Amino acid sequence: MTWLITGGAGYIGAHVARVMAGAGERVVVLDDVSSGVPGRLPADIPLVRGTSLDGDLVRSVLAGHAVTGVVHLAARKQVGESVEQPLRYYRENVGGLATLLQEVVDAGVGRFVFSSSAAVYGNPPAVDLVTEDTPCAPVSPYGETKLAGEWLVRAAGRAHGITTTCLRYFNVAGAERPELADTGVFNVIPMVFDRLTRDDAPRVFGTDHPTPDGTCVRDYIHVSDLAEAHLAAARRTAGPGTDLTVNIGRGIGVSVRELLAVIADVTGDRRAPVVEPRRAGDAPRAVADAGLAAKELGFTARRGVEEMVASAWAGWCLRHPEAARG
Template sequence: MSTWLLTGGAGYIGSHVLAALRAAGHDAVVLDDLSTGLTSRLPDDVELLRHDLLEPGLPDVLTDLTRRRDVDGVVHLAAKKSVPESVAVPLDYYEHNVGGTVAMLRAAATAGIGRFVYSSSAAVYGETSAEPVAEEHPTLPTSPYGETKLAGEWAVRRYAEAEGLVWTALRYFNVAGSASAALADRGATNLLPLVMRAVDTGRPVQVFGDDWPTPDGTCLRDYVHVEDLAEAHVAAAAALLEGRSPGALNVGRNEGTSVLEVIRAVEEARGRPVPYEIVARRPGDPARVVADASRIATVLGWRASRGIAAMAG
């Protein structure tokens, strides 16, 4: 059994990764500042280290942990993740996402931890007419959020080249769904929880533009179920334990779904209409981003198995 330090493990995605690691027979310690994470998402027998990545003392926290437990690697999810917020306060995103990743790399090195799974994003590709988007596609992010995730990849890759770190970066496409109500996404920016909230409150969800170059005029994204995504982390951890460094890998379903199609899926799952309103386009949004997920299937043996209906249910 291996043990992984999971940053951001009390968050929406992190709590699912934690559950998947444990289900696969691994152990995990969570490091989270609880700025957005919830202790209610963590099982009682999981150790929680409450610490901000940018606060002093992170190397000491990890060194103390490795004295007490045999830590095999880091799964680094902790980051800010809102595209519109990143446009409004870009320096906050550079400080937390890039600075936090560098701080974690330094602390892991001090503690002698040599494996690193980095949480990246399809936002690194930016606006593109390619469909699907493969990993070798140019990375030209259109938002500070995407820039910071790409800069984090660069930092991990360059550090690995210099120091022999075994690593991978998982480029998430649009994450949705949940394993249970307790682990559900409670964020205010992701589409699916916003659509669910519109059903429950009767207040319309905003659709940012209906004049995009897509079949129905709304933005097209590749949605991946969070449980599938969590299983991709387990596959990545297994590869690193074998000494392999897969590099950057897309995590998606090879299938695009528009905003209006997501709304229709929720209407079908809930049996109720979803109120929505068309508003102006949102700065930093590309029209369409759909994954070519063939490389992760070849390298890690991972494929998504859950569709949009499971995410909307």
């Protein structure tokens, strides 16, 4: 059994590759290293540089490494950028997936795990927990490409007898170790770190949401837990050709104020945040119902927000030593 992991040199992908290899799975990575970092991978995991849009390359990797299963993480994933460049997002996220799936079908690969996102839900209704049956209404081209990707994966699976699993994960944070931390500044925790490092106060967008403390509530999952969820999903696909779609989160809501308090404890920077008006389209609450993942995958997240923030901060300080001195 050999698994091809696309995007396996990325922040999430490298954690997945390491967890799967550490569990005894044979792994090969395909990554164009546009945002991936080859040094995140140990020397014994082969890295092929390229994109899933290149059918000839995918075909050679599947054959050359006797691949029998695929974990597809490669995608562009910045919401704002997707609004500005929708054609690029559809071409790379959906077109790349279609090319990959065609080669998977032609090669007779029977197991496929798709890295989706809670962005497929858009701004979910005011419910305590978002279930897999919550209506999908993405509000960005990025979310649209993830939902379209799910449709394509399921359709190909049904048509060609491929066992498929789509993982809709919520807000990812943390790192297994500092050198594996996220290098982008697109999510709330690194965005706060960035402001603190520049000697600016963190920002809170709206304190009048219908939540206990007036700030938005989100579900955060440690990237190492997420990697373990991918391993569980990959192993589940050993069964007959079926499809499964599951949320990956902790099922625990954390408000922006609560998150900032944890960041203050970890960094020692306790300056008061700047309160700004609500942003259009921000859902007051988006927290996963994690029950189906526990039932179908035997997966439950183990790490808390404090560990996420502390490990993310260690990674940030590795790349920004001036923050540690501050």
